Ligand SMILES: CC(=O)[C@@H](O)[C@H](O)COP(=O)(O)O
């Protein structure tokens with residue numbers, strides 16, 4: 001079964017645009033879970049452009065499914081995650097000012113750093129995942145970091161899918177097969193959408209979770225949030 005974790009960053013973007021509390025992020029998380037989503041994801045960036053650090057604390061009591069906090073493990077982020085204790089932390093090698101996530105970890109170069117950070121979160125009882133590309137050498141090195149899971153970075157797949165290139169799925173399928181053989185759980189995310197999610201799901205073995213935000217919230221502007229959540233669940237079933 002592949003769990004749908006809804007990334008609510010873009011709801012926070014809308015909320016912040018007027019400086020108040022509309023739409024209410026906590027209520028949105030409650031409703032999204034009632035609509036059937038199996039997780040809530042947030043990505044508090046250092047500039048708090050959308051999710052604020054306080055949101056991570058405010059959401060903790062209402063996320064009764066799986067709570068996934070994503071980010072670069074800088075000191076403030078590590079402190080936040082260790083205090084909030086979500087179900088899962090997903091480590092992403094983002095720089096402070098980049099527009100969005102655009103690369104996975106170099107698990108070879110950063111092997112010892114990742115080992116230390118992952119050990120700290122695992123010691124706190126938090127499941128770990130690391131954002132990664134499909135390079136098989138990087139997948140192999142991910143296994144020795146001690147991480148519970150990897151999150152396949154799916155932007156390239158989504159871009160190629162839009163161009164009609166269905167062969168772009170092959171590196172992701174190969175990476176998933178290797179990761180499973182190495183004992184790694186498999187998540188995926190970035191630019192997944194109603195258009196591409198079913199094809200992705202059908203071709204990726206052992207897919208435990210997808211985290212989807214930008215497309216899902218954009219699609220909800222036209223089709224409604226509850227309807228879109230259920231459309232994703234149908235495509236993932
Ligand atoms: C790691 C990942 O792919 C998502 O967390 C994505 O980065 C969302 O971040 P933004 O909503 O800031 O684009």
Ligand SMILES: NCC(=O)COP(=O)(O)O
Pocket residue numbers: 007041070151188189190191192211212213214215216
């Ligand atoms: N980890 C991916 C995520 O949380 C959402 O990415 P996107 O769907 O906003 O591109």
